[in-house]
Amino acid sequence: xxxxxxxxxxxxxxxxxxxxxxxxxxxxxxxxxxxxxxxxxxxxxxxxxxxxxxxxxxxxxxxxxxxxxxxxxxxxxxxxxxxxxxxxxxxxxxxxxxxxxxxxxxxxxxxxxxxxxxxxxxxxxxxxxxxxxxxxxxxxxxxxxxxxxxxxxxxxxxxxxxxxxxxxxxxxxxxxxxxxxxxxxxxxxxxxxxxxxxxxxxxxxxxxxxxxxxxxxxxxxxxxxxxxxxxxxxxxxxxxxxxxxxxxxxxxxxxxxxxxxxxxxxxxxxxxxxxxxxxxxxxxxxxxxxxxxxxxxxxxxxxxxxxxxxxxxxxxxxxxxxxxxxxxxxxxxxxxxxxxxxxxxxxxxxxxxxxxxxxxxxxxxxxxxxxxxxxxxxxxxxxxxxxxxxxxxxxxxx
Amino acid sequence: xxxxxxxxxxxxxxxxxxxxxxxxxxxxxxxxxxxxxxxxxxxxxxxxxxxxxxxxxxxxxxxxxxxxxxxxxxxxxxxxxxxxxxxxxxxxxxxxxxxxx
Numbered sequence: 001x002x003x004x005x006x007x008x009x010x011x012x013x014x015x016x017x018x019x020x021x022x023x024x025x026x027x028x029x030x031x032x033x034x035x036x037x038x039x040x041x042x043x044x045x046x047x048x049x050x051x052x053x054x055x056x057x058x059x060x061x062x063x064x065x066x067x068x069x070x071x072x073x074x075x076x077x078x079x080x081x082x083x084x085x086x087x088x089x090x091x092x093x094x095x096x097x098x099x100x101x102x103x104x105x106x107x108x109x110x111x112x113x114x115x116x117x118x119x120x121x122x123x124x125x126x127x128x129x130x131x132x133x134x135x136x137x138x139x140x141x142x143x144x145x146x147x148x149x150x151x152x153x154x155x156x157x158x159x160x161x162x163x164x165x166x167x168x169x170x171x172x173x174x175x176x177x178x179x180x181x182x183x184x185x186x187x188x189x190x191x192x193x194x195x196x197x198x199x200x201x202x203x204x205x206x207x208x209x210x211x212x213x214x215x216x217x218x219x220x221x222x223x224x225x226x227x228x229x230x231x232x233x234x235x236x237x238x239x240x241x242x243x244x245x246x247x248x249x250x251x252x253x254x255x256x257x258x259x260x261x262x263x264x265x266x267x268x269x270x271x272x273x274x275x276x277x278x279x280x281x282x283x284x285x286x287x288x289x290x291x292x293x294x295x296x297x298x299x300x301x302x303x304x305x306x307x308x309x310x311x312x313x314x315x316x317x318x319x320x321x322x323x324x325x326x327x328x329x330x331x332x333x334x335x336x337x338x339x340x341x342x343x344x345x346x347x348x349x350x351x352x353x354x355x356x357x358x359x360x361x362x363x364x365x366x367x368x369x370x371x372x373x374x375x376x377x378x379x380x381x382x383x384x385x386x387x388x389x390x391x392x393x394x395x396x397x398x
Numbered sequence: 399x400x401x402x403x404x405x406x407x408x409x410x411x412x413x414x415x416x417x418x419x420x421x422x423x424x425x426x427x428x429x430x431x432x433x434x435x436x437x438x439x440x441x442x443x444x445x446x447x448x449x450x451x452x453x454x455x456x457x458x459x460x461x462x463x464x465x466x467x468x469x470x471x472x473x474x475x476x477x478x479x480x481x482x483x484x485x486x487x488x489x490x491x492x493x494x495x496x497x498x499x
Contacts, residue, residue, distance in 0.1 A: 101411075101412060102411055102412055103410060103411035103412075104411075164410055164411060204410075205409055205410070205411065205413050213413050213414065213415060214413065214414040214415075215411070215412055215413055215414075216412045222406060223406060223407060226405050226406060226407060227407075227411070227412050230405075230410055230411075234410070
């Protein structure tokens with residue numbers, strides 16, 4: 001079914017995350033301020049004060065509490081939302097692992113920022129990459145509208161009885177968190193209807209006083225392995241579920257994002273650029289320019305980093321002559337980008353064609369049009385059989 | 399993914415029922431020393447039960463004694479007992495009882 005058009009407002013990425021959460025009517029909201037995410041909590045508090053958000057707003061003393069409180073709220077059967085970034089994400093890491101292990105369907109907005117080390121108050125996906133093995137679903141989005149839509153879709157995914165996993169919606173800090181652009185805000189009733197299928201599902205296990213249950217109280221030997229097995233299986237199921245939810249969202253609201261990956265002009269492409277986050281928007285423009293010049297180049301926007309969209313990527317990339325990956329973070333110990341490293345693991349499926357890693361945009365450096373043009377030119381040269389450099393740190397290498 | 403085995407837990411996440419996995423964790427087997435209560439010295443004050451971290455001192459109406467299924471043998475009860483009524487006896491001395499408890 002198609003719903004009525006939403007209200008168009010010019011809002012920031014942070015506000016878009018807050019709007020998305022508010023529309024899903026969470027029972028509990030707990031978030032601790034950290035640049036560049038602070039505005040999410042402020043906006044949600046404003047909604048609460050205005051009476052349009054009927055949630056318990058918990059004022060917390062740190063991110064560890066915000067994660068534990070929201071995870072516990074979901075284990076009691078509620079819907080919970082939190083938001084953080086970088087240092088805050090690291091401060092809640094143990095609680096994040098607990099939430100994943102307990103299969104607590106928390107939805108969290110994460111404004112991507114560089115991680116501790118150098119005090120980099122700037123954009124980078126390193127914080128998300130650091131949570132790669134946390135067992136969370138890690139979604140990466142490109143613009144403010146996609147932030148709002150993805151938060152709504154994240155609740156559908158997280159709370160699905162077949163999934164029951166915490167979901168993180170990642171958007172580039174600074175670039176998107178503070179960028180104000182026109183965003184269509186769906187009507188509340190329509191979001192209610194989109195989330196309604198969750199109510200038809202069997203109820204997930206929850207803590208109620210009448211029926212005492214332990215959570216995480218056992219777990220040695222075979223029981224532990226069993227939980228890990230079920231967790232991994234749920235992440236596998238999440239891949240197809242993401243595609244289905246995205247398609248359903250499109251039928252409802254007229255916007256869809258391709259599910260796990262978005263393919264842009266890849267069908268007849270000979271070379272492909274793989275990018276994620278706000279850089280994908282710039283890349284799309286450059287692809288159009290290069291196409292106009294006659295170069296058969298396409299773009300794949302990675303929308304989910306965990307679970308890794310193995311099958312969809314294999315299908316999209318099979319037969320291509322060369323692939324370039326733009327990473328806004330590094331893979332320590334491999335000296336390349338993390339998404340590139342993951343893609344290389346698919347070489348036996350895709351075929352052993354030239355794959356190139358481009359590290360760019362760390363700490364707020366722009367992944368600019370000339371940078372992406374250079375990526376395409378170098379990948380094209382590699383596809384023509386010319387020798388190529390595997391890893392390039394774009395701003396450092398002229 | 400094909401599920402090849404039957405799982406021991408019916409839950410998707412780490413839940414456990416109060417009468418099943420939750421209480422069957424065999425912490426008693428971790429014990430190297432066992433608290434033994436001298437009923438004559440015990441004046442039923444209950445300090446041991448208050449201090450016991452897993453709360454496994456059982457109230458036996460005129461004295462207290464540990465539930466050996468859960469007692470890890472930490473010895474806090476013996477340390478806190480002001481009448482010295484609890485002795486920590488090495489588990490080896492109970493070897494002839496056959497069972498590990």
